[in-house]
Amino acid sequence: NDLASMMDVSVNDVISACMSLGLFVSINQRLDAETISIVAEEFGFETEFVDSEDQESVEEEEDKPEDLVERYPIVTVMGHVDHGKTSLLDYVRKANVIAGEAGGITQHIGAYNVELDSGKKITFLDTPGHEAFTAMRARGAQVTDIAIIVIATDDNVMPQTKEAINHAQAAGVPIVFALNKVDRPAANPDKIREELSQMNILVEEWGGKFQAQEISAKTGQGVEDLLEKVLLEAELLEVKANPNKNGVGTVIESELDKGRGYVSTLLVQSGTVRMGDVVLAGPHYGKVKAMFNERGQKITEAGPSMPFSLLGLSGAPNAGDKFRVMDDEKEAKNIATKRLQLQREQGVRTKKHITLDEIGRRIAIGDFQELNVIIKGDVDGSIEALSDSLLKLSTDQIQVNVIHKSVGQISESDVMLAAASDAIIVGFQVRPSVNARKVAEREEIDIRLYSIIYAAIDEIKAAMEGMLAAKI
Ligand code: GDP
Secondary structure (H helix, E strand, C coil), X not given: CHHHHHHCCCHHHHHHHHHHCCCCCCCCCCCCHHHHHHHHHHCCCCCCCCCCCCCCHHXXXXXXXXHCEECCCEEEEEECCCCCHHHHHHHHHHHCCCCCCCCCCCCCCCEEEEECCCCCEEEEECCCCHHHHHHHHHCCCCCCCEXXXXXXXXXXXXXXXXXXXXXXXXXXXXXXXXXXXXCCCCCCHHHXXXXXXXXXXXXXXXXXXXXXXXXXXXXXXXXXXXXXXXXXXXHHHCCEXXXXXXXXXXXXXXXXXXXXXXXXXXXXXXXXXXXXXXXXXXXXXXXXXEEECCCCCEECEECCCCEEEXXXXXXXXXXXXXXXXXXXXXXXXXXXXXXXXHHHHHCCCCCCCCCHHHHHHHHHCCCCCEEEEEEEECCHHHHHHHXXXXXXXXXXXXXXXXXXXXXXXXXXXXXHHHHHHCEEEEEECCCECHHHHHHHHHHCCCEEEECCHHHHHHHHHHHHCCCHHHHC
């Protein structure tokens, strides 16, 4: 009965679902965790078991406006291969060794923090590319405040540039464009502005809302200005956090170091982590034994937007796992143990993503308002035609969004975007790559392949009207 009302379906439906699993249950019977998961999944729900002590209440708790202070923006660098992402990250890392500070950024810990001449700071995630960005998002972590998209001005807006733009926009992350390699004789930044405008992206100089800065990641020309623009964007966003509470954030990476044990890089998103704190990170926990910044220096605390590497956890949490400081070590241990148990019981839990077959049912129970679609096709013309027709399928109850469309095979990156945005993938006259197929299976992403446009439209329309299930 409780489960039925939580899902807003009739008790009889839940009972029949149990019966189809070979369980004959009564209305007041308590179900075990596994049965609840399976039954809920039947109705399109993902189950999360919240222990009474395991509520993410620390995060949920609204901070009072007066407790919020500005924090540094957290930035990811994306763009087409060879357009200069790594060079930009390297330049920023080297150029911003704060005067008087011993040593530069020597350690790769997955993120670093730099200070500009103005005294303001920015945190960079040190793994360039939208793949890393979207993989984290698919794990439920959104860490990035602002994306820098690098475009080489002696080249063109390339497929991966478009992908990066779409991935950032699907995440609702503002973009600052770095028009790179302006030191090269063949550089033509206006050509890039023009190509962007054809994608409906107007840069500020041309009266649009997107900030763009000409730079050379090689000579450093314009880089400081680029970072100032990032800070401006951050001001508009009002990136703030409350430093005066238990630290909460996301795991950036972890490894097992032979000499030191488990080493994880954590990025604090709000609150503060201190030496001696008990940290719960995914299914692992531990007392903070040592903390280091990206310069390899020992630190004793880390506040909002600060990345640090941590010694002391009982294992290696995954990139994208949430962490939080706990008041009570025993409680942390209990929750970690339960999470490990759950993981073992259920295998690696993947989020249940939307499938075409499920759409009708979810609309019927009022649980579904937006259908996100990624379209890949063999030629531009058919992609546009398909995209236009699908957008027109939107109704009062359900809005169709095409979050990414491009020419080419269905790639792993398309599948990760689908996982992060809960989208289905429609392929027109194209197929998924071997890797894309594997990831789609793991992440349970629905890929539909068509060779006739109206067949695609008909099937999606039928799904939205709840007819598809009836046909099977
Ligand atoms: P990524 O694949 O986007 O990370 O690109 P890289 O940073 O590896 O850069 C690709 C190539 O372009 C390298 O040979 C860089 O030295 C070169 N490069 C990057 N930025 C600039 C620039 O501003 N000017 C010039 N002349 N070369 C650059």
